[in-house]
Amino acid sequence: MIVISEFMDEDAIRRGLDGFDVLYDPTLVDRPDDLAAALATAEALIVRNRTQVRGALLDAAPQLKVVGRLGVGLDNIDMEACKARGIAVYPASGANDVSVAEYVIATALLLLRGAYGATAAVAAGEWPRNALVGREIAGKRMGLVGYGSIARETARRAIALGMEVAAFDPYLPADHAAWSGPWGKVTALALDDLLATSDVLSLHVPLTAETRHMIGTEALARMKPDAIVINAARGGIVDEAAIAAALTAGRLGGAALDVFEDEPLKAERGGVFAGVPNLVLTPHIAGVTMESNIRVSWVTVDNVRKHLRGE
Template sequence: MPMRVLISDPLSQAAVQIFKARGVEADFQPSLGKDKERLAAVIGDYDGLAIRSATKVTADTLAKAGRLKIIGRAGIGVDNVDVAAATARGVIVMNTPFGNSVTTAEHAIALMFALARQIPAADASTQAGKWEKNRFMGVEIAGKTLGIIGCGNIGSIVAARALGLRMRVVAFDPFLSSERAKSLGAEKVELDELLARADFITLHTPLTPQTRNILSAENLSRAQKGVRIVNCARGGLVDEDALCRALDSGHVAGAALDVFSVEPATSSPLFGRENVVCTPHLGASTHEAQEKVALQVAEQMADYLTRGAVANAVNFPSITAEEAPLLRPFVELGAKLGAVLGQIASAGIEKFSITYDGAVAEQKTKAITAAAACGMLRVFLDQVNPVSALHMARERGVMVEEIARAVESDYESLITVRAVTSKDEIAVSGTVFHDGRPRIVRLGEIAVESEFAPSMIYVTNEDKPGFIGRFAGLLGDAGVNIATFALGRDRLGGAAVALVAIDGPAPPATIAALRDLPGVKQATALQF
């Protein structure tokens, strides 16, 4: 029986031809994705599903997809796919992370010009028969400072175009090295400095717990008066209510938004303002970009269905069927160790290394390294995956080093991930016991053994009497239940660490209170 792919959203006919040329049967039904019931009724007949943003792939839909092996998203975001449910059912989820980059960057520049020269309002006035030349006084782009929040693939393209417009560029990105920033012609700065200096701010970072409302009321108040905001990345990066208040007060001179916290955005307090430009999520909407991502997703899906090749998968590393049983627990360990580093790093990571000691050093470690880098980067970059993680790290100037040593240690296999930041160096080690479950066995130079849990709290503190009681009491008062409590110290009265597994995510207020306890140096909520 030939492989069958359902295309449930509008996609270029060239993609259909790619499937057919590879011997894959393609069923083109571009309006089906809008009908959840019809999609669920037929999905069981297909090996692959090619989508854009209209199709919502839920856990209920996946439960009826008995044959489904792969979902291909023509575009970057996979927020319309229940990736966790797909992973649980063994369904590969792929995206096309780079096909929309130029188009989205150009839209950001276009919105910046529209905002600077009040083009939409001036157009409406002129077409209404008015001639209000003195009403629409704009500002020049040349000589202004552009602050870029998130300087990855798209942000880098925006930087290049801004420099061509004779703008000064400052960039905030935890994974952007000073050397990479210099090569782009940008100046790497912390967020507070960007807010203080930028005449225009453009966002090009994914929406994660760390970046949600990155332009909050507090941060908007720290921006210089008269700043203009452009967002072509994700709704939720800007606190829209706070932005309205900042526009009302005149602290923010204007905003241009292509994305909103709720989409489709049919109503918003931001609408109807002359100093606000709005477009309906058009960042990727050019003929060229649509063609690129359609061809790319068809190529990737066909390669997987006919040859087993995996590219740009968001939920699975490049591992063959023979290697999978042995490597899978170490891949999981690497990803979680990387995620620990990404979450506890106090500054941008400039160098990332992973060392393999013992039996694991003789295995195919590249997949583990990719998973570890992915775990580290995913704290800030939701589109990263094990296939693209090393590329994205290099793109941000982060050096990734892999060291394999067939040496003896206390463990049959030991993996250590280490990060060098602009402020310090941090490391965490782990192993896989015979039960197949990964564990942390060392934080820095301190031995501490702990299994991973979905929600944990990491604390470094001075080894002083009474700390554990105050720590546990604070959690108890906050209604946070402790599942496990692992402790370690370097010496009596020296530095100590605690890894606490809890039932559910730690409330931010609780973490803030922990940081205020006497002797605490760092308190961080961890999510896996």
């Protein structure tokens, strides 16, 4: 039995998992008792980021052999527990890189220009041109915290738009080819220097003890007062209250948050963002487009099928 607890491309299920007993129910993530019951005989589990593959859920799946992750982040999966039980875990590495990179560039353009929320005012007969004179992206510095595959796709697009790109990544050697890749030169900087000089700061790191709230009050105070912060990586890297306070006080030019410490974001926690200006909130959707959903789904079903068949 293969259990799929969150949404994915159904054609990939039909064709990629043909011959397997499959339970596909994307509402299972919100019905933990039913999910636990379904896992009693499951050999494989396919999830996105909301299903918490740990503790009681793993205990409910005594025959589990493999977990397919429809994405790249693994913070919803207890990797140590899976390793101890011999459960293989396969992220869909690379399959949604383009989607996230395009989200970063799109929100950067949106927040720098600042003109696209005027539809209602213009339709009502107002003409707020003076209030909507924004900024160009060309000539600005894109700062990337982390310089893995998604950040490199972002750099490629930023350079094509005339941006200068710099990155902080202490785990990438100084002589690595990515710093001078085919898309152009990327400058390696210390984190404090990156914070101080970036016009757009985009986060591309996993959530760890080291990165939790790395963009908080102190980091924001080092940034330009008109800088843009974009987090399409993992919730918890940004201190949400600190971002809201900085935007409200005019100490930050804008922010786009696609991920949150608690997901789905509930109204009680979301209240910190009420009335905050120059803010874009989206529901963990940066990596999900029609195209990337197909790619992620096929990578995942191929990984799961090959593991179960010993290929």
